[in-house]
Amino acid sequence: MTSLHKVALGAAFAASTALTSFAASATELTIAIVNNGHMINMQKVAEAYTKETGVKLKWVSLEEGVLREQVTSDTATGGGEYDIINIGMQEAPIWGKAGWIEPLKFSSSYDIDDMLPAIRNGLSHEGTLYAAPFYGESSMVMYRKDLTDAAGVSIADNDSWENIKKVAMAIHNPDKGIYGACLRGKPGWGDNMAFITTMVNSFGGAWFDKDFRPTIDSDAWKKAINFYVDLLGTYGPPGSEGNSFNEILALYNEGKCGMWIDATIAASFLKVDGVAYAQSPNAGNPVGANWLWAWAMAVPAGSPNAEESKKFIEWATSKNYIKAVAAHPEFGWGKVPTGTRASTYASPEFQKVAKFASAEMAAIESAAPQATDVKPYVGVQFAAIPEFPQVGSAVAQEMAAALSGAKSVDEALKASQAAADAIMKEAGYYE
Known part of the structure; x- marks a missing residue:
């Protein structure tokens, strides 16, 4: 058992009309999410995804600490309970390097260069993205x-x-x-x-x-x-x-x-x-x-539904998803997930309703996660x-x-x- 596995197990126990079109499927994806507002909203917005693709979505919404324990334990042991997991910047590079989660590659229409550099870098290892940000924050x-x-x-x-x-x-x-x-x-x-x-x-x-x-x-x-x-x-x-x-x-x-x-x-x-x-x-x-953080979506290594999971993550973290939230009758531009894409902050509709936008962007851009003379990590x-x-x-x-x-x-x-x-x-x- 590797040191990383020992640590993980120790910690575990202490609608848019612009939807990307995927082939209909009888697949059911089990998704472990943190019980924060944007994640809860996603369950309603994603009803359109199921209607469009036929892919069923089973949501497991957990309090933050419980989520971390369960996801870490299941992923470390290859338990296979979840097809998609919520993780963040602490886990993504480490788990990617260890081979616990799948690398993510998306179509050109995803426009990965629209992703805020600090967020993208924090979820990557050696230039490879291992978790796609649903929302970012400082x-x-x-x-x-x-x-x-x-x-x-x-x-x-x-x-x-x-x-x-x-x-x-x-x-x-x-x-x-x-x-x-x-x-x-x-x-x-x-x-x-x-x-x-x-x-x-x-x-x-x-x-x-x-x-x-x-x-x-x-x-x-x-x-x-x-x-x-x-x-x-x-x-x-x-x-x-x-x-x-x-x-x-x-x-x-x-x-x-x-x-x-x-x-x-x-x-x-x-x-x-x-x-x-x-x-x-x-x-x-x-x-x-x-600080700097992102709640992101990743696919545990060896998942039998890995390809369908990656397709869902591509949709759920795309510009089209943000438009879907903006168009949703219960949400609108004031409820779109933020902190991930430059295009969100450039949107006049978003700027009009998000009085916090400039302060949020300034905080994200000024966060300093790199190692310094003060901290070697x-x-x-x-x-x-x-x-x-x-x-x-x-x-x-x-x-x-x-x-x-x-x-x-x-x-x-x-x-x-x-x-x-x-x-x-x-x-x-x-x-």
Whole structure:
């Protein structure tokens, strides 16, 4: 068993009328998707695909953490439960290199050069695309401008964390059910750690040094986590250790969040009036203030329905799919998946309804996933190494314990360092 298989199994257990015409088929494709808004919408839009092609689609919609566990376990063992899987930038290059997922090649009409370079590169290995992006994202500040104006405070692009705290304090009004800062606290390497890792980056910290020894006991981590626990513990909603993207989105749309720092894709689903946007806060690090991610679609290696699966992925990530969402009576241009194609942002119809478009594009273009002097690995809110899901999941539990008060920050960081060190030693990075 390879190291990658060991890591994966350890982590698993710890309508458009412009549809591309494919031949009718009795094939049924089982598709594992994350239960985010754009993925849920796809189930309705794809009814036209089934009508056009005869291909039946069986959807398995899972919460983010559960999806990762099940998809990783099934793909690592060749279980064959799914024909198409949702994965992201952490997995796609690693799994492609390992041969776990099929390379993707599409027709010329797909126009792969329309795909945003940062997104395409993040889902490729040695120039080969292994997962096609359904939507892409960075992170940014989304705040209630009516509240900040009333309080006489403001947020600038790449503002200081100290000013973010000042704004949170000024707009925090729990008596009226409004909380100054809503941030991820739910444990998971793609949940609380997505935000926390990005915040640590902005403080000049990293997961590992050049020898891939964990650096979670560094001053940068201590400063960042103390700030995070104080900010969210003081000005966040009760029970924040149970909140991730979907939970906070619901709170925001209920009018309970004055400010939210999270995925740019959230802007497509905000229903509160007067939302303003700013580039992510920074504590001084010139790179790493905002993350880069894509939820993408891939085909597990050896799938008996690989060719039909690739045809569906080509349709579902195409310009025609975006037009299908725009034309759908329940959605329109304001609900199209973003962060993947230049043509979407060039569309006058999209620009008219997507007030967040320029902020989202600026965030995606400024994200810096490449290795730097600060971090020796690719990735902003993750590290693109096979062991990261296991390391990130272990640390996520400790950070949630610090946020809830079950442990002190120092205790949580000490335990995190020990857990990460044990995992990296076991993986053979050092003795």
